[in-house]
Amino acid sequence: MNNQPLDELRAKIDLVNKEILDAVNKRQSYIAEIGDVKSKQGVHRYDPVRERDMLNKLIAVNEGPLTDQELEYTFKEIFKVGLEKQEQSKKKELLVSRKRQPENTVVTINGVEVGNGKPAFVFGPCAVESFEQTSSVADKIKSKGLNLMRGGAFKPRTSPYDFQGLGVEGLEILDKVRKGSGLGVISEIVSPLDVEVACEHIDVIQIGARNMQNFELLKAVGKTNKPVLLKRGLAATIDEFIHAAEYILAQGNPNVILCERGIRTYEKATRNTLDLSAVPILKQETHLPVMVDVTHSTGRKDIMLPCAKAALAVGADGVMAEVHPDPAVALSDSAQQMDFEEFDAFWDELKAFAAK
Numbered sequence: 223m224n225n226q227p228l229d230e231l232r233a234k235i236d237l238v239n240k241e242i243l244d245a246v247n248k249r250q251s252y253i254a255e256i257g258d259v260k261s262k263q264g265v266h267r268y269d270p271v272r273e274r275d276m277l278n279k280l281i282a283v284n285e286g287p288l289t290d291q292e293l294e295y296t297f298k299e300i301f302k303v304g305l306e307k308q309e310q311s312k313k314k315e316l317l318v319s320r321k322r323q324p325e326n327t328v329v330t331i332n333g334v335e336v337g338n339g340k341p342a343f344v345f346g347p348c349a350v351e352s353f354e355q356t357s358s359v360a361d362k363i364k365s366k367g368l369n370l371m372r373g374g375a376f377k378p379r380t381s382p383y384d385f386q387g388l389g390v391e392g393l394e395i396l397d398k399v400r401k402g403s404g405l406g407v408i409s410e411i412v413s414p415l416d417v418e419v420a421c422e423h424i425d426v427i428q429i430g431a432r433n434m435q436n437f438e439l440l441k442a443v444g445k446t447n448k449p450v451l452l453k454r455g456l457a458a459t460i461d462e463f464i465h466a467a468e469y470i471l472a473q474g475n476p477n478v479i480l481c482e483r484g485i486r487t488y489e490k491a492t493r494n495t496l497d498l499s500a501v502p503i504l505k506q507e508t509h510l511p512v513m514v515d516v517t518h519s520t521g522r523k524d525i526m527l528p529c530a531k532a533a534l535a536v537g538a539d540g541v542m543a544e545v546h547p548d549p550a551v552a553l554s555d556s557a558q559q560m561d562f563e564e565f566d567a568f569w570d571e572l573k574a575f576a577a578k
């Protein structure tokens with residue numbers, strides 16, 4: 223059989239393919255230039271009106287045999303490749319991005335470095351309930367040679383009838399305890415109005431899971447230079463988490479620690495599903511320290527230790543867990559806080575594991 227006509231046609235198609243390739247490449251390089259101009263102007267990159275306009279211009283000069291519908295389909299695919307390129311470069315431009323800053327950010331809390339390659343540990347009660355309760359946990363933490371403590375003064379609770387925390391009085395107790403013990407203290411605030419009082423009384427402002435996308439709060443803490451511990455939202459994607467941190471850095475505060483604390487899934491065996499894969503992803507994508515809260519993620523004291531070890535094994539810069547002198551009478555999260563005896567056993571093993 224004579225294959226010559228077919229071969230000739232295929233050769234012509236190969237040539238056209240090359241022409242299309244050259245044209246698409248040329249288009250991509252113009253897109254890169256447009257991206258630079260737009261980012262200098264600080265404008266959004268995706269412009270659906272411009273896309274419609276380009277399609278209309280092409281339809282107006284279309285001589286076929288491509289139908290207008292086929293034309294739209296073909297060019298939309300080409301536009302998509304250009305947009306993806308722009309999206310990728312936008313990600314690289316984020317202040318939190320590892321591509322923008324290859325070296326790790328180290329956040330210093332009261333002389334303790336978080337993110338320097340040695341794990342940091344934050345223990346303490348769910349809520350500050352009294353000076354005595356808080357200082358007894360502080361003594362326990364100090365007895366282990368540790369230097370950071372947590373304690374909630376403003377508690378975001380599911381029910382408005384549950385204990386809401388002592389508020390500013392709780393921050394004042396933490397201040398007294400930190401002055402007496404020398405520990406660095408971490409506590410959550412839920413309103414931008416409390417940023418100033420928090421800066422006065424504590425060392426790290428925590429933004430809780432329920433407020434991860436409280437943009438006014440993120441901006442308000444971004445205007446300070448206090449270290450911020452930002453927890454992942456209950457149903458936040460990693461991308462949303464990263465962008466929440468970007469809000470803080472964008473206001474000028476580089477001292478952000480990310481904290482994976484479990485996400486909502488269909489699984490009921492744990493309180494939340496601890497997404498340990500988020501740790502190496504966050505470490506790759508950003509230069510910020512990443513901690514793991516094993517209490518609010520698992521909600522189970524019986525698996526906190528292996529989960530804490532796993533967190534360190536996947537590269538977490540630290541672990542957070544709740545400790546209370548008498549969990550049975552705790553005013554919040556009573557079932558999941560470790561008592562001192564449980565904490566002794568937990569810490570002995572975790573310390574040995576971290577030293578390996």
Ligand code: PEP
Nearest residue numbers: 374430431432453483518
């Ligand atoms: C907390 O750490 O006290 C807390 C409420 O955690 P989360 O915001 O992760 O639920």
Ligand code: MN
Nearest residue numbers: 348544554555
């Ligand atoms: Mn709690």
